[in-house]
Amino acid sequence: MVSLKTKTTLRAGLMGLAAATLTSAAAMAADLQELGFATSASGGTGYMYAVAVATVVNEGSEALKITPFPSAGVIENDRLLRNDEAQLILHTGGQAYSSYRGEGKYPSKFEDLRAIMPIYASLVQMIVPAESDSKSPGDLKGKRIGLGEPGSSANTYVRQVLKAENVNDGDYDGRPNSLTEQVAGLRDGNLDALTTVMGGGAPALQDLAASRDVRWISITPETLKSVIGMNPTGAVVPVTIPAGTYPQQDGAVQTFGVPIWIMAKAEMPDALVSEIVTKFLSNLPRAHEVHPVVDGTTKDFVANAAPPVPWHPEAVKALAAMGYDTTPFTE
Incomplete structure (x- = not known):
């Protein structure tokens, strides 16, 4: 026979375990980084490529969730990143070059713009x-x-x-x-x-x-x-x-x-940059299953793509660890 005291103690223990579980889940949710990814027109290669990137990076990840969304193009993407309305963007080399230097259609220098990796040529x-x-x-x-x-x-x-x-x-x-x-x-x-x-x-x-x-x-x-x-x-x-x-x-x-780059701000945490680069490049066959357009990310393409803005330092480390050479940034 179970005493009332034992029942009360058991109930309290179960409630404490449930509370601890909820607290742990809340902590994990709080640690999950959600990154909005500004891409291209919804029928375009850029959007589909970004969906493939997000799919393979998100699978099994407890650190981040990438959500791609369509946009009117790279100039809008640049504005969204500047205003923290996106955390990852697709950018072309020429437009990123102008944005970083505050030239052309860009009102000021975007000196925090950083290259994560080139993915294909549009x-x-x-x-x-x-x-x-x-x-x-x-x-x-x-x-x-x-x-x-x-x-x-x-x-x-x-x-x-x-x-x-x-x-x-x-x-x-x-x-x-x-x-x-x-x-x-x-x-x-x-x-x-x-x-x-x-x-x-x-x-x-x-x-x-x-x-x-x-x-x-x-x-x-x-x-x-x-x-x-x-x-x-x-x-x-x-x-x-x-x-x-x-x-x-x-x-x-x-x-x-036009080489297409994934870019972010310099403040992007190293761990997230490393996970994005490593998981995508380690799962290119899976990315191709998501969208057959994913066939332009090759070692030669990455090595020969001249970055129009500084690399995120962690991106260079992650690429090197996977055997990908990179071209240094030059002003």
């Missing part, structure tokens, strides 16, 4: 209906061109391509549409050209090529040389989109790529 892609008489960017003068949303990479780099071929702002009907709006516009005949900066084989462009006869415009070496001269060293790199990347794409397309 490609400048210019697409027209197959029956279009436009064979080069210069032929788009007077046309209705989707430029991407203000603040997007496409809005910056495509205008540079056009300028290199003597097609200046005002010489065409530039429309700052989202990718979704551009795809619909080109499919329905309301746009003469779609332009974007995203990874090769992006699903949104796969779907477009499967439902409408379209053609990719190549960029000549002379135009590429001019664009390279408009940007900091390492901001753009020549890239070929292989034939067959998209439905009915019979020939290779010459273009250029």
Whole structure:
């Protein structure tokens, strides 16, 4: 027979254990770092790549939870990071270079901006209906061109391509549409050209090529040389989109790529930086399962990507520990 005193003691012990468990759970929840990750348009490669990064890093982690969300582009991402409305962002080399130095569209120097790792090169892609008489960017003068949303990479780099071929702002009907709006516009005949900066084989462009006869415009070496001269060293790199990347794409397309970086503030704790780098690079096959677009993070790509802003010191340590060489930052 159990006495009342024993029952009371047992009840008190169980209540104490429950309280301790709740306190421990609360402590663990308090220690969990939630990081908002500003990416790109929801149909873009950047967003899908970020989802893959977040998935593999979050799995089994008791230290952090990364939540990717779509954005209007890297200029918006930069603003969100400055204002602590995001803790991780995708950034292009050229725009990060300007932000760090307070040039161009950036109101002040962002000296706390730090590189975590380069993950892939986003490609400048210019697409027209197959029956279009436009064979080069210069032929788009007077046309209705989707430029991407203000603040997007496409809005910056495509205008540079056009300028290199003597097609200046005002010489065409530039429309700052989202990718979704551009795809619909080109499919329905309301746009003469779609332009974007995203990874090769992006699903949104796969779907477009499967439902409408379209053609990719190549960029000549002379135009590429001019664009390279408009940007900091390492901001753009020549890239070929292989034939067959998209439905009915019979020939290779010459273009250029914009290295895409994961960036954060200098105050990002070392432990979180190390976990992000190590878990993602250790689980690339898993990341590819999440999204097949994850195929651009290679040792050669990481080693050859020139950082436009200082590295986060812990990122360099984590990359080196995994056998990844890095290019030092230079002013």
